[in-house]
Amino acid sequence: AQKVTQAQTEISVVEKEDVTLDCVYETRDTTYYLFWYKQPPSGELVFLIRRNSFDEQNEISGRYSWNFQKSTSSFNFTITASQVVDSAVYFCALSEARATNKLIFGTGTLLAVQP
Amino acid sequence: KAGVTQTPRYLIKTRGQQVTLSCSPISGHRSVSWYQQTPGQGLQFLFEYFSETQRNKGNFPGRFSGRQFSNSRSEMNVSTLELGDSALYLCASSLVGSKTRTDTQYFGPGTRLTVL
Numbered sequence: 001a002q003k004v005t006q007a008q009t010e011i012s013v014v015e016k017e018d019v020t021l022d023c024v025y026e027t028r029d030t031t032y033y034l035f036w037y038k039q040p041p042s043g044e045l046v047f048l049i050r051r052n053s054f055d056e057q058n059e060i061s062g063r064y065s066w067n068f069q070k071s072t073s074s075f076n077f078t079i080t081a082s083q084v085v086d087s088a089v090y091f092c093a094l095s096e097a098r099a100t101n102k103l104i105f106g107t108g109t110l111l112a113v114q115p
Numbered sequence: 116k117a118g119v120t121q122t123p124r125y126l127i128k129t130r131g132q133q134v135t136l137s138c139s140p141i142s143g144h145r146s147v148s149w150y151q152q153t154p155g156q157g158l159q160f161l162f163e164y165f166s167e168t169q170r171n172k173g174n175f176p177g178r179f180s181g182r183q184f185s186n187s188r189s190e191m192n193v194s195t196l197e198l199g200d201s202a203l204y205l206c207a208s209s210l211v212g213s214k215t216r217t218d219t220q221y222f223g224p225g226t227r228l229t230v231l
Contacts, residue, residue, distance in 0.1 A: 033217040037222070045207075047219055050217075050219045095217040096217075101148050101165075102148070
């Protein structure tokens with residue numbers, strides 16, 4: 001069965017610290033997609049990144065970077081030099097290609113960045 | 116390009132009533148999915164519509180239903196409301212998706228439903 005685990009429920013850091021959010025997934029499919037979304041207090045889920053199972057290249061976008069490792073079924077997210085505006089709940093999600101657009105979400109990690 | 120819009124943003128109902136929520140996808144997007152978010156169960160997939168047909172369904176009772184119109188707009192309906200239906204209902208749209216590809220889903224601001 002498909003499953004996404006975000007073991008960190010809450011993380012608190014001080015501004016400018018680096019922080020890594022962990023995501024571990026389970027799937028039996030060979031073709032799948034992984035996502036990260038950010039949910040600020042307003043409630044709307046904001047898309048951050050999409051990765052397919054055949055592309056293990058790490059990605060960097062500004063202060064954000066993602067480390068995808070199939071060997072450990074992990075898709076971790078690092079924020080470098082965190083800012084107060086990064087405070088939000090972050091969700092990791094999995095979609096199996098055969099189930100098209102059905103996303104399986106982790107329980108989320110609440111990140112609090114203190115000034 | 117306008118994002119996904121959902122109406123209404125807030126709704127208060129009483130047990131036993133029914134409710135209809137509306138979602139307008141991003142222009143050009145043909146797939147619409149619905150999710151329920153609660154503190155206890157987290158984010159759970161309700162169903163997905165594509166070309167006016169339900170393509171995927173989550174594990175929810177038959178009281179939860181939806182439909183999609185020819186312009187890709189979608190509605191979801193919950194009948195005989197229960198206290199446990201209080202949640203944030205999120206709609207997401209994507210281009211198409213297929214059995215070999217999952218397109219990125221973009222979410223609306225949600226409808227917060229409170230059942231008293």
